[in-house]
Amino acid sequence: MEPRDVYNKPSLFKTVGVFLSLLVYMYLLCTVYEYTLANQATRNPSVGTNFGRSKNHHNGGENTTLIQRSSLPRYYISFSSDNNPSSKFYSVWNEETVQRNSPDKRKIVVWNSTPKWPPKNPCPGMPQCVFTKDREQVKEADAVLFRGIHGFPLVYNKTNFPKVRPRHQYWIYMPYECPHLTRDIDLASYGGVFNWTFTYRNDSDILATWGHITQTYQELSETPPDPNKDYAKQKTELVLWYVSNCYKHLSRFSYVTELKKHIKVDILGACGNESHCPKKDRQCFIEHLHQYKFYLAFENFICVEYITEKFWDNSLRNEIVPIVLGAPRDDYERFAPPKSFIHVDDFNSPKELANYLKYLDQNDDEYNQYFAWKTQPPNNLPETLDGRYCEVCKKLFKTSPTERKVYNDLDKWWRGENYEFCEPLIYDGSYKHPRNAIHFN
Ligand SMILES: *[C@@H]1O[C@H](CO)[C@@H](O)[C@H](O)[C@H]1NC(C)=O
Numbered sequence: 489m490e491p492r493d494v495y496n497k498p499s500l501f502k503t504v505g506v507f508l509s510l511l512v513y514m515y516l517l518c519t520v521y522e523y524t525l526a527n528q529a530t531r532n533p534s535v536g537t538n539f540g541r542s543k544n545h546h547n548g549g550e551n552t553t554l555i556q557r558s559s560l561p562r563y564y565i566s567f568s569s570d571n572n573p574s575s576k577f578y579s580v581w582n583e584e585t586v587q588r589n590s591p592d593k594r595k596i597v598v599w600n601s602t603p604k605w606p607p608k609n610p611c612p613g614m615p616q617c618v619f620t621k622d623r624e625q626v627k628e629a630d631a632v633l634f635r636g637i638h639g640f641p642l643v644y645n646k647t648n649f650p651k652v653r654p655r656h657q658y659w660i661y662m663p664y665e666c667p668h669l670t671r672d673i674d675l676a677s678y679g680g681v682f683n684w685t686f687t688y689r690n691d692s693d694i695l696a697t698w699g700h701i702t703q704t705y706q707e708l709s710e711t712p713p714d715p716n717k718d719y720a721k722q723k724t725e726l727v728l729w730y731v732s733n734c735y736k737h738l739s740r741f742s743y744v745t746e747l748k749k750h751i752k753v754d755i756l757g758a759c760g761n762e763s764h765c766p767k768k769d770r771q772c773f774i775e776h777l778h779q780y781k782f783y784l785a786f787e788n789f790i791c792v793e794y795i796t797e798k799f800w801d802n803s804l805r806n807e808i809v810p811i812v813l814g815a816p817r818d819d820y821e822r823f824a825p826p827k828s829f830i831h832v833d834d835f836n837s838p839k840e841l842a843n844y845l846k847y848l849d850q851n852d853d854e855y856n857q858y859f860a861w862k863t864q865p866p867n868n869l870p871e872t873l874d875g876r877y878c879e880v881c882k883k884l885f886k887t888s889p890t891e892r893k894v895y896n897d898l899d900k901w902w903r904g905e906n907y908e909f910c911e912p913l914i915y916d917g918s919y920k921h922p923r924n925a926i927h928f929n
């Protein structure tokens with residue numbers, strides 16, 4: 489299971505399926521996340537893993553797997569302005585052409601597949617591009633895909649990787665999630681191993697994001713919205729937050745705790761009140777959402793360009809204004825439709841944000857401005873993506889057969905030279921300990 493592929497056009501009859509998979513995905517994400525946390529909190533290097541573990545090289549030892557650099561509460565997030573890692577972390581060169589097995593076909597072996605991953609037919613539109621879980625076929629593969637999160641060797645060990653490695657074969661690193669969720673893995677030991685990266689970050693070789701602006705507009709064009717619609721009219725409620733990860737080290741909790749002092753925030757999910765919607769009832773969820781003016785699309789982790797389905801699916805696909813906490817404002821501006829969100833960084837404090845929301849609540853015209861993007865697509869929208877697995881295929885067809893690339897410092901590429909791509913987390917003791925959880929009831 490994996491994040492739903494947002495680029496496949498949704499159709500009405502798929503809505504239920506899409507919702508189910510979204511739920512399953514969110515559930516799995518929580519599970520993976522909690523597994524990671526639990527694992528991390530309890531791990532003993534000699535027990536529970538076949539891979540061993542190198543001492544984490546950027547912290548004080550087993551007790552502090554997370555970097556302790558900031559203290560909560562923290563309302564401002566600032567990143568290094570250089571969020572554009574340069575090629576110093578990888579090398580690109582050309583070699584003499586190696587004859588491909590079949591020039592008009594591409595084969596990708598998924599090395600550490602699971603029963604649910606990859607999906608059954610990863611790229612239905614390109615039958616000339618074959619994905620297989622059969623490790624025996626690795627000799628003929630044009631690329632090998634490695635899912636770099638759950639179950640991934642914590643330290644590079646060649647016994648876990650293919651024995652043969654043709655020079656023209658690309659090894660692709662697909663971490664799925666943001667650097668905080670791969671923090672257990674000693675990526676420094678993976679220098680010189682992978683040729684391509686396949687992540688949500690725009691400087692990846694292959695892009696795998698949760699949403700795409702052009703796709704968003706394509707969907708809207710199927711049922712064009714009325715430019716004069718009064719979105720405020722039908723709404724009776726103010727701020728909604730659906731949340732299931734209740735750990736107070738996540739900086740969004742301190743933000744919401746403060747915000748709640750100044751404006752009513754309805755909190756549903758594991759950390760708040762029980763939702764009246766049955767778990768898999770997307771329609772109920774959407775109807776409930778539509779009663780609200782604002783949705784807290786707060787990311788679990790604050791990392792550069794890390795904008796997930798909380799923004800794209802829960803907010804933009806619905807008639808609700810997302811309030812975002814996560815990637816810097818500039819990232820949202822580059823990826824999202826113009827003026828489609830409210831960023832917490834625009835306010836000096838949660839109180840200021842609360843005042844602004846109250847103001848919008850009283851000014852329908854101003855509020856409706858946050859939906860103007862729906863009927864005003866920007867000029868020169870970027871090319872749309874075809875679904876993340878098709879992007880792998882396209883990249884394989886597109887790349888010159890002589891081109892070689894390798895990430896000699898995957899760790900720094902992924903987390904930043906000084907770990908600046910994600911906001912540091914605070915961690916003291918066990919996540920599972922009730923002391924570290926927050927519940928709003
Ligand atoms: C880890 O925590 C234990 C128990 O609190 C303590 O005895 C030990 O010194 C700590 N180790 C480090 C490296 O901080």
Ligand SMILES: *[C@@H]1O[C@H](CO)[C@@H](O)[C@H](O)[C@H]1NC(C)=O
Pocket residue numbers: 538539540645646647648
């Ligand atoms: C690599 O894995 C093999 C098999 O699991 C193990 O025997 C070996 O000790 C590992 N090597 C290192 C350096 O961890």
Ligand SMILES: *[C@@H]1O[C@H](CO)[C@@H](O)[C@H](O)[C@H]1NC(C)=O
Pocket residue numbers: 753754755756760761928929
């Ligand atoms: C939970 O529901 C109760 C009763 O409706 C309400 O008073 C309370 O504010 C709600 N809590 C949150 C965090 O939404």
Ligand SMILES: *[C@@H]1O[C@H](CO)[C@@H](O)[C@H](O)[C@H]1NC(C)=O
Pocket residue numbers: 690691822823
């Ligand atoms: C992503 O990177 C490409 C260049 O590789 C650039 O043209 C594009 O503007 C970037 N997109 C965003 C949203 O930053």
Ligand SMILES: *[C@@H]1O[C@H](CO)[C@@H](O)[C@H](O)[C@H]1NC(C)=O
Pocket residue numbers: 655656657658659680681682683891892893894
């Ligand atoms: C991938 O990286 C390996 C290890 O550095 C290298 O030998 C190989 O030529 C690279 N392959 C491609 C297709 O870039």
